[in-house]
Amino acid sequence: MQNLLLFIDKVSSWVGQAFSWLIVALTLLISWEVFSRYVLNQPNPWSFDLMIMMYGTAFMMAGAYTLAKNGHVRGDVLYGFFPPRLQAGLDLVLYFVFFIPGVIALVWAGYTYAAESLAINEHSTLTANGPPLYPFKMVIPISGALLLLQGVVEIVRCIVCLREGEWPARVKDVEEVDVDKLKAMVHVQDSDIAEVDQLVVKQSGSPR
Numbered sequence: 001m002q003n004l005l006l007f008i009d010k011v012s013s014w015v016g017q018a019f020s021w022l023i024v025a026l027t028l029l030i031s032w033e034v035f036s037r038y039v040l041n042q043p044n045p046w047s048f049d050l051m052i053m054m055y056g057t058a059f060m061m062a063g064a065y066t067l068a069k070n071g072h073v074r075g076d077v078l079y080g081f082f083p084p085r086l087q088a089g090l091d092l093v094l095y096f097v098f099f100i101p102g103v104i105a106l107v108w109a110g111y112t113y114a115a116e117s118l119a120i121n122e123h124s125t126l127t128a129n130g131p132p133l134y135p136f137k138m139v140i141p142i143s144g145a146l147l148l149l150q151g152v153v154e155i156v157r158c159i160v161c162l163r164e165g166e167w168p169a170r171v172k173d174v175e176e177v178d179v180d181k182l183k184a185m186v187h188v189q190d191s192d193i194a195e196v197d198q199l200v201v202k203q204s205g206s207p208r
Contacts, residue, residue, distance in 0.1 A: 001156070002168060008153045009068045009171040015146060016065020022058040026051060045127035053136040060143035064150040070170065088161035095155050103148045110140030 029051060037043040066072050079087060116122075117134040124130025161167050 001160075005153050005156060005168065006171055008149060012064035012068040012146060012150045013171060016062045016068075019058050019061035022054050026054045026058070029054070046124075046129060046131050049124040049126055049130050053131070053133075057136065057139050060139050061146070063143055064146040067147065067150045067154060068171070084161050084166050088158040088167070092155065092158040092162070095151060095158065099151050100148070103144055103151060107141050107144035107148060110137070110144055114138040114141055 029047060033044060033047040033051075079090070082090070114134060114137040117137045122133045122137075124133055157168050
């Protein structure tokens with residue numbers, strides 16, 4: 001069971017990391033458009049539409065990845081102090097009451113939305129000769145389905161935690177820098193940093 005959970009975690013992670021490259025492409029597109037508009041005096045009317053679609057795609061396809069890393073924002077003023085079993089119980093209730101119905105509605109509505117867009121060969125009307133919209137709208141049900149799959153994994157994790165009293169392991173990924181852990185890794189104490197600060201102050205105040 002744990003291997004299956006970790007496999008789905010890896011799929012969600014791979015999808016999120018793959019689509020994160022859209023940020024690089026978006027940066028290059030914006031840079032090119034600024035150069036083209038203000039240096040070459042040849043703006044591209046379709047670029048704004050494409051920027052919106054690229055950003056929206058990156059945002060939606062990162063949903064399952066963020067859930068796999070337990071990175072979605074939560075109001076954990078009290079949650080963080082609860083024991084694992086109580087956390088799992090609350091999560092389990094919220095998954096069934098809010099998450100599952102909401103994501104199923106997203107997938108269903110997104111599929112209808114994308115199918116209608118494809119049927120009429122919908123294009124953007126914000127600018128002349130706007131790009132097609134149906135590929136972008138197809139991202140909605142796809143991202144929703146991935147999010148729903150990852151949600152099922154999280155529900156299983158809640159059940160396992162309720163049974164065993166601790167949360168199952170997750171696939172490790174890049175984390176924010178923990179200053180205290182970094183100090184411990186390089187064997188640096190606060191007193192060492194204070195000495196370096198005093199030395200810098202003395203050197204900066206000495207005549208040259």
